[in-house]
Amino acid sequence: MIRLTRRDFIKIALASLVAGALAKFTFKLPKESGVVRPPGAVIEEEFLKRCIRCGKCISACSTSGSGTLEECGYLDGFSLVGTPKVNPVRAPCEALFGKCEGVLPCVKACPTNALVWVEPHQIKLGSVKWIRENCIAFKKGGCLVCYETCPLDGAISVKEVTAERRGKVVVVRVPEFNSEICIGCGRCVNACPATPKALVLTPKGAKRVIPRE
Amino acid sequence: MSSSQRMSRRDFIKLLVGGTAAVIGVGVMWHLLERSRKPTEVEVLEREVKKNVFVEEGKSLISVVRGKNVKRVVKEAIELLGGLDKLIESGDVVLLKPNVGFSNVDAVTTPETLAAVIEVVKEARPKKIVIAESAVRGRDTTFNFKATGIVEVAEKYDIELIDLKKSKNLVKVKTRGGKLLDKVSTYKEVYDADVIISIPKLKRHVEATTTISLKNMMGILPDSEKGTFHNLGLHQCIADLNTVFKPDLCIVDATQVMTVSGPGRGKMVRADTILASGDPVAVDLIASKILFEIEGLDNPLERALKIPHLRRAAELGVGVIDVDKIKLIEREIS
Numbered sequence: 001m002i003r004l005t006r007r008d009f010i011k012i013a014l015a016s017l018v019a020g021a022l023a024k025f026t027f028k029l030p031k032e033s034g035v036v037r038p039p040g041a042v043i044e045e046e047f048l049k050r051c052i053r054c055g056k057c058i059s060a061c062s063t064s065g066s067g068t069l070e071e072c073g074y075l076d077g078f079s080l081v082g083t084p085k086v087n088p089v090r091a092p093c094e095a096l097f098g099k100c101e102g103v104l105p106c107v108k109a110c111p112t113n114a115l116v117w118v119e120p121h122q123i124k125l126g127s128v129k130w131i132r133e134n135c136i137a138f139k140k141g142g143c144l145v146c147y148e149t150c151p152l153d154g155a156i157s158v159k160e161v162t163a164e165r166r167g168k169v170v171v172v173r174v175p176e177f178n179s180e181i182c183i184g185c186g187r188c189v190n191a192c193p194a195t196p197k198a199l200v201l202t203p204k205g206a207k208r209v210i211p212r213e
Numbered sequence: 214m215s216s217s218q219r220m221s222r223r224d225f226i227k228l229l230v231g232g233t234a235a236v237i238g239v240g241v242m243w244h245l246l247e248r249s250r251k252p253t254e255v256e257v258l259e260r261e262v263k264k265n266v267f268v269e270e271g272k273s274l275i276s277v278v279r280g281k282n283v284k285r286v287v288k289e290a291i292e293l294l295g296g297l298d299k300l301i302e303s304g305d306v307v308l309l310k311p312n313v314g315f316s317n318v319d320a321v322t323t324p325e326t327l328a329a330v331i332e333v334v335k336e337a338r339p340k341k342i343v344i345a346e347s348a349v350r351g352r353d354t355t356f357n358f359k360a361t362g363i364v365e366v367a368e369k370y371d372i373e374l375i376d377l378k379k380s381k382n383l384v385k386v387k388t389r390g391g392k393l394l395d396k397v398s399t400y401k402e403v404y405d406a407d408v409i410i411s412i413p414k415l416k417r418h419v420e421a422t423t424t425i426s427l428k429n430m431m432g433i434l435p436d437s438e439k440g441t442f443h444n445l446g447l448h449q450c451i452a453d454l455n456t457v458f459k460p461d462l463c464i465v466d467a468t469q470v471m472t473v474s475g476p477g478r479g480k481m482v483r484a485d486t487i488l489a490s491g492d493p494v495a496v497d498l499i500a501s502k503i504l505f506e507i508e509g510l511d512n513p514l515e516r517a518l519k520i521p522h523l524r525r526a527a528e529l530g531v532g533v534i535d536v537d538k539i540k541l542i543e544r545e546i547s
Binding site: 066092094097098099136142143144145147148149150151153158173187188190191193194195 | 316317349350351352353355356359419420439440441443444446447448476477478
């Protein structure tokens with residue numbers, strides 16, 4: 001049996017505090033629920049209570065859906081580990097204008113109503129953030145694949161802006177995103193050929209289901 | 214170091230550090246070994262490219278047939294070129310490449326046109342006919358096949374429908390003098406075809422100006438390669454691709470034309486026209502001109518002549534862009 005002196009105890013306590021603080025600022029743990037949830041997800045607070053991390057929605061997505069769903073990891077936030085998130089880099093969500101429209105295998109697989117049935121017009125997973133510095137259309141032209149692949153009229157349009165190329169000011173055509181129309185399916189993010197991607201899917205503006213009781 | 218039964222704190226820490234170092238060491242070694250084991254060079258294949266068989270007095274033939282009965286129009290367009298016996302031999306595998314990049318009917322080759330082409334190709338009795346497509350990045354090809362009615366056509370004529378994105382058989386094929394690409398990645402299913410028939414829809418395209426026979430060939434590529442095209446320079450890459458995967462016959466579906474904007478959505482105009490040719494550059498030139506005419510733009514031919522991927526494909530010998538080297542045969546059938 002080790003007996004700690006008061007001095008040692010205080011030392012250890014202080015050291016743990018410093019270590020904890022260091023870890024927090026070094027790893028920059030993201031704020032909770034910065035992830036994009038599957039269609040039909042109830043509001044986040046309730047979602048975290050209801051989701052039992054069984055992974056059934058994720059396997060349903062990979063067998064009958066597009067395979068966009070994956071488990072949240074530690075970097076998404078400790079309380080989110082094991083819950084499902086949409087990762088458009090794997091595949092876009094096909095809940096609208098795709099093979100899951102009117103089917104929603106993820107929702108059907110959920111045993112605890114963390115995901116509930118929604119009609120197509122209720123689906124909005126989030127919106128898209130444009131990172132101009134990564135965009136091929138902005139940097140050199142020859143790409144508007146996001147505009148091409150977008151299934152919604154007006155969610156992505158093409159606008160002309162001025163940019164500097166080789167010391168000259170030129171007019172370039174870039175995509176413009178309308179988050180009011182965008183439903184966050186992630187097709188544009190999936191399609192973006194830039195490395196690193198010029199588009200990020202965020203849960204901003206997501207329509208979440210408010211449970212009745 | 215004490216050799217007593219109980220481990221000292223010092224020994225414990227030593228063991229811990231030593232153990233961790235050993236695990237990391239093994240991990241690094243394993244990683245290096247794995248990396249060295251990966252094949253660095255995939256075999257690069259070569260592909261024979263057929264010369265345009267639909268020529269007359271050294272000129273590329275293009276038939277432009279107008280009429281409401283798509284079956285008759287397509288048949289007539291191909292017969293005006295001289296028929297498929299010149300192109301298809303009995304042992305050939307014929308690959309039909311419609312544009313099914315999207316799931317909305319406006320943006321794809323109409324099933325009626327595809328069906329009409331299949332009927333004519335079947336008469337030439339090839340060994341096998343397949344329909345293949347790799348949809349636009351971000352889109353599901355199998356879903357597009359279902360949503361646009363292509364599945365029904367394939368089932369009706371008992372033709373294999375290939376969603377290339379689901380295939381794992383990737384090959385690399387040398388281009389013939391490509392300026393940005395010395396080789397392209399595609400699928401074995403495409404490489405194995407003896408005859409390629411491009412059946413594009415006549416559409417506007419936000420980056421390529423128009424998307425017709427040449428641009429349609431991007432639908433034989435895996436998504437990663439399409440990404441490369443946009444990164445390197447779209448127009449030149451389209452030309453480079455067509456040096457080795459040049460369609461042997463192009464049948465342009467201009468029954469409904471997507472004008473003003475595209476390739477996903479645009480103003481649809483009915484034109485009831487089918488164009489056919491063995492020269493993808495020449496037919497794209499004439500089809501682009503028709504599209505610009507429909508849009509009411511002035512100098513439609515001059516505009517078409519300026520489309521970069523057409524010019525670059527012509528420079529690489531894929532086809533001709535000179536109207537003096539093109540022979541147009543126009544027909545109207547009721």
